[in-house]
Amino acid sequence: KNQVEQSPQSLIILEGKNCTLQCNYTVSPFSNLRWYKQDTGRGPVSLTIMTFSENTKSNGRYTATLDADTKQSSLHITASQLSDSASYICVVSLPGAGSYQLTFGKGTKLSVIP
């Protein structure tokens, strides 16, 4: 069964510190891997999308890495801000066009405190 596991489930860090969120997947083969940020009570917002041939992609203070051999991805947040408090969701896409091809992780809830 295709699965996406995220760790940790929740994380609390001090403002200004860096952190790394993990995503392990068993989806194979896969087409692309995405990271989304979801603020409380809002819809997810896309941060990065990487194909299987890419191993890093940045979006401001967010950097996603991908190791297709070990089936692991990480999202690194640099110099965290209070506005980074949110859930971060990893999504892996099977080859194919439909939404059915997407497998979602349950997310990591990040809290940034002053």
Added chain:
Amino acid sequence: KAGVTQTPRYLIKTRGQQVTLSCSPISGHRSVSWYQQTPGQGLQFLFEYFSETQRNKGNFPGRFSGRQFSNSRSEMNVSTLELGDSALYLCASSLERAGANVLTFGAGSRLTVL
């Protein structure tokens, strides 16, 4: 450029009632997909519509249905509501099929079933 608009944002229903949720995609986007999000299960795929046709359906009972209109707006309907249907319902739009394209999510419709 307007984002994805979902209405209503919040609603309360009682068991046995039915509900209709609406989603207006980004102008020019032809694919609309729907997801149910609960704290325990994360995001779960409901169905995807593309050019007024349902392309895929997730593992949900027949009480969940939807449709897409010629202007790409979509509605989903849940009949005979159960307590377990309480969730955040998210729709997302993309230019083409969702598997290979970035999804833009709406803010969601928060359904509470009493």
